[in-house]
Structures are given as structure tokens and as C-alpha cells.
Amino acid sequence: MTLRDTTRSVISLVEQTTDRPVIVRADSSLKTLATVTIARRGAPAHVVTYNPSASSPPDYLICFQAGFLLRLFANPPSERFDFAESAEGRRHVIAAVASQPELRKQGLPAAVVQQYGDSLFDGLMTQLRSVPIGLRVDTWIAADLPDLADLQKVYVIRQLQDNQQVLGPAVRRLASSPIYESSVAMNAAFAAYWARAWTQPSFEVPYTVTGASATGRALLRLWDIADADPHHDRSLVDAWASHLGLTGWYQWVPYTP
Numbered sequence: 204m205t206l207r208d209t210t211r212s213v214i215s216l217v218e219q220t221t222d223r224p225v226i227v228r229a230d231s232s233l234k235t236l237a238t239v240t241i242a243r244r245g246a247p248a249h250v251v252t253y254n255p256s257a258s259s260p261p262d263y264l265i266c267f268q269a270g271f272l273l274r275l276f277a278n279p280p281s282e283r284f285d286f287a288e289s290a291e292g293r294r295h296v297i298a299a300v301a302s303q304p305e306l307r308k309q310g311l312p313a314a315v316v317q318q319y320g321d322s323l324f325d326g327l328m329t330q331l332r333s334v335p336i337g338l339r340v341d342t343w344i345a346a347d348l349p350d351l352a353d354l355q356k357v358y359v360i361r362q363l364q365d366n367q368q369v370l371g372p373a374v375r376r377l378a379s380s381p382i383y384e385s386s387v388a389m390n391a392a393f394a395a396y397w398a399r400a401w402t403q404p405s406f407e408v409p410y411t412v413t414g415a416s417a418t419g420r421a422l423l424r425l426w427d428i429a430d431a432d433p434h435h436d437r438s439l440v441d442a443w444a445s446h447l448g449l450t451g452w453y454q455w456v457p458y459t460p
Contacts, residue, residue, distance in 0.1 A: 204229070209350040210262040213269045217249065221276045224248045227265055229255040236358065237264035239271055243285075243459050257361075263344070263354035270340030271333075275458065277433040283458035284437060286332040288324070292452025296324040296382055323382050328453055334389045335426055335439050338396050342431075345400070359397055366390040367409050384415070385447040391419020392426070399423075422446060 204227070206214075214225045223242045230252050237253040240246075251268045253261040275283055297320035301313075311319075341359070344351055368374070369387060391410035398406040410416040422443055429439045437455055444450050 204261075206265070207260075207262045207350060209348050210265050213266045213348070217269050217272050217276075220273060221249065225269070225272075226250045227261075228252050229261075231256055236362075237261070237268050239268035241272060241275070241285075241458075257358075259354055259357045263351045263358050266344060266348060266351060267337070267340055267358075270343055271336065274336065274339065274433040274436060280458075280460075282434060284455040285458050286328070286440070287454050287456045288328055289452055289454050292328070292449070293321070293324050295452065296320045296327070299382060324452075327382055327386055327449075330386055330389045331440060331444060331447075331449060331453065334393055335422075335443050336436050338393070338426060339431060339433075339436070339439075341396075356401075363394060363397065363406055366393065370409055370413050381448055384418070385449060387413070387415045388418040388422060388447060389443070391415045392422035393419075395419050395423045396426070418446075 206227075214227070217225050221242070224247070226248045228250065231254060233252055233254040235254070236257065237251065240250040240252070242249045249272055251265050253264045253268075255261070257264075297317060300320040300323065301316050341355070344355055367390075369383075369390070375383070387410070391407070394406040394410055395416070398404050407416050407419075410419055425442045425446060426439065429435055429442060441450070444452070
């Protein structure tokens with residue numbers, strides 16, 4: 204794997220900032236485009252994993268994940284926190300799934316309902332943690348890493364297209380509120396950000412049609428007024444959670460290196 208000079212420089216910056224090496228690896232079984240495992244509890248290195256099935260080079264994906272590391276470690280040690288689930292949030296989602304009329308009609312076994320609910324909860328929490336802070340990272344990439352502009356556009360457009368798939372009637376029919384509405388609202392905020400950044404109002408059209416654009420824009424306004432310093436990332440996530448009714452579904456746990 205040959206990485207761009209920009210990517211190697213970002214990796215080096217992470218290693219200098221965190222005093223831990225960064226391992227980059229490919230994994231075709233990864234369900235997302237990329238993820239980062241932060242070194243904690245004695246782990247010797249941070250691990251950035253990307254899915255090589257994408258036709259484009261992974262440089263943007265690697266730098267995007269590295270951006271989360273840089274924002275975490277920009278805080279003093281006492282202000283570094285991990286985002287973690289709460290049992291209350293998971294129970295709420297399982298109960299919502301179990302009461303969903305379309306699913307009840309199918310008479311699914313409790314174990315299947317539990318698995319489906321776990322999947323929805325995990326996905327929603329990943330969104331809540333990654334979308335608002337991820338937009339901060341994307342803003343940094345666009346401003347400071349222009350060499351990645353071509354790849355950023357490829358992957359952002361791919362993400363926009365993937366996000367629209369949940370707007371179909373089949374998904375909506377099986378969706379559980381407020382999990383579905385919260386997820387779509389964050390997708391709408393993501394679309395609103397890029398519609399504004401690239402002057403492409405068409406990105407918001409699918410959410411306007413389905414009535415989700417208003418909540419998405421409200422989330423983006425919260426993003427706009429929040430201090431962009433990494434120290435305020437937690438309060439930004441909390442603000443989104445409060446607006447979506449997800450307060451108490453997660454917790455902030457002190458980062459243990």
C-alpha cells in the first residue's frame with residue numbers, strides 16, 4: 204500500500220501527539236468504510252482499519268479516522284473521554300423494537316428482536332458519536348489537507364448516497380421511532396453541511412421530501428454555534444443528543460491510556 208505524503212504526515216503527527224504508533228491495516232470484512240481503535244488499557248498502538256473494497260485509495264479514510272485521535276488528544280489528559288453506551292439506552296431501543304407493529308405481526312423470536320434492537324442501537328450511537336465530530340474533522344481536512352480534496356469528494360458523495368437508502372418505504376415500514384427519525388435527522392444534517400459547503404442544494408432534496416430536513420438543519424445550527432475547539436466536542440454531541448431525545452442513552456467515560 205502506497206500512501207500519499209499528506210497521509211504519512213498525518214500519521215506521523217498522530218504518533219508524535221499521542222506517543223503511540225499507528226498501525227494501518229485493510230480488512231475486507233469491515234462493515235463500514237473505516238474505523239479506528241484507540242490505544243487504551245496498555246495497548247501499544249492505535250489501529251486504523253479500512254475496507255479495501257472501495258475503488259479509491261484509502262488516504263482520506265485514514266486521515267479522517269486520524270482526525271478523531273488528534274481531537275481527543277488535543278485535550279489535556281483529565282479532559283479526554285471515551286463515548287460509551289448506557290444500559291438505559293439499549294433497553295429503550297429493544298423495547299421500541301419489540302413494540303413495533305410490523306415486527307410484531309411477523310412473530311419474531313425474542314432473540315431475533317434482541318439482535319435487531321442491538322444492531323439499531325449500536326448504529327445510532329455510532330452516528331451520534333461520529334457525525335457531529337466527524338464534520339469537524341472534515342472541515343479540517345478541507346482546510347488543511349487540500350491534497351485529499353479529490354478523495355474527500357468521492358467518499359462524501361458515496362456516504363450521501365448510502366444514507367439515502369434508509370429513506371425507502373421498505374425501511375421506513377420496519378423502522379422503530381424515535382430511532383429511525385434520529386438516524387435520518389443526523390443524515391439530513393450531514394447532507395445539509397455538504398449542500399452548503401459545496402453549494403449543492405440537491406443533496407438536501409431527499410430529506411425535504413420526507414420531512415426530515417428541518418431537524419437536520421436544526422442540528423447543523425447547533426453545530427454552527429458550538430465552539431469548534433476539541434474541548435467542546437462532548438458538549439456538541441450532548442447538544443445533538445438533547446435535541447434528538449437521546450440524552451441518557453450513552454455516557455462519557457474517562458479515557459484510560
